[in-house]
Amino acid sequence: MKASLSALLSLLVLFSPLKASAEVIERRICVFDIAGNAGPTMQAMRDWRAEALEWGLDANLVPFTNESIAVEELQARRCDAVLMTGIRARNYVPYSGTLDSLGGIPDNEHLRMVLQVMAHPSRADKMSTDSFEVMGIAPAGAAYIFVNDREINSLPKAAGKKVAVLEFDPTQAKMVSQMGATPVSSDLTNFSNRFNNNVVDVIAAPLAAYNALELYRGLSPDGAIIDYPLAQISMQLIARRDTMPREISQKSREYFFDNFDTILEILNREAEHVDPDWFQPIPEEDQREYEVMMQDARVELRDEGYYDPEMLTLQRRVRCRLDAGRSECADSRE
Secondary structure: OHHHHHHHHHHHHHHHHHHHHHOOEEEEEEEEOOOHHHOHHHHHHHHHHHHHHHHOEEEEEEEEOOHHHHHHHHHOOOOOEEEEEHHHHOOOOHHHHHHHOOOOOOOHHHHHHHHHHHHOHHHHHHHEOOOEEEEEEEEEEEEEEEEOOOOOOOOHHHOOOEEEEEOOOHHHHHHHHHOOOEEEEEOOOOHHHHHHOOOOOEEEEEOOHHHHOOOHHHHOOOOEEEEEEEEEEEEEEEEEHHHOOHHHHHHHHHHHHHOHHHHHHHHHHHHOOOOHHHEEOOOHHHHHHHHHHHHHHHHHHHHOOOOOHHHHHHHHHHHHHHOOOOHHHHOOOO
């Protein structure tokens, strides 16, 4: 009897690793990193991959320097998930894609609170559509306006200027045209070169891009960075819903949020490369005017179906929780 029991236990020990390994799923994860395989985004995703193995996900990371091609791979089912910009993610999960709304999140404190809500299991249903699901959101820095002439320090002075807009985001061209400026269709692989070579006069970019994309070339000699963040840019891991177990997606969202501060440290180190002399302050009264203008723009874009109304409401609640004195807190339009 003892011999039989010992043999049974031996068999259980022998086959338990096989059972565990059978539960691991393999998936192809495409990563947009403009710097390629050696870039900081790919390095961060390698850390994510190591953690994902504990959840039963063996992720084959494939770098792409062109975001459009990576997204095409997702649509063609050659990628199970793609790390893309939040602006492009709006086409797949409007709720999370509205995170990058114009003026919706003033700073990192607001962003942290919004992302904490989004990573909570109670919001899981909001983080997916019938076909796609958000597996994580990472900050990419606030977008600032870079101009090649510091005299372009107000909206009226932008009239007639050429402004780079992302070709896949119709909201940008719409807003630029309303300002009286000329939208120039661009993508993430060429917008910086167009600015650096004076093909366009104005771009929006996070400060972390200043050194990596050599934006000081476009700023020289008389340009400026308008010291007023327009939006919080994000990177979002979007998966085909039928390829990823729900529990793995939830663990991944929580992992991304738990690493929020680590990513901010990296972004802040990159932002330190910016020469402070480039910053062009704007008067406080102009800032208040811009806040009203951006709220009007968000409402208009929501009504036209570009922005998700529930995300706009969450952002307003966070803004009013951190600053109850804002005029919008008595305005229920969002």
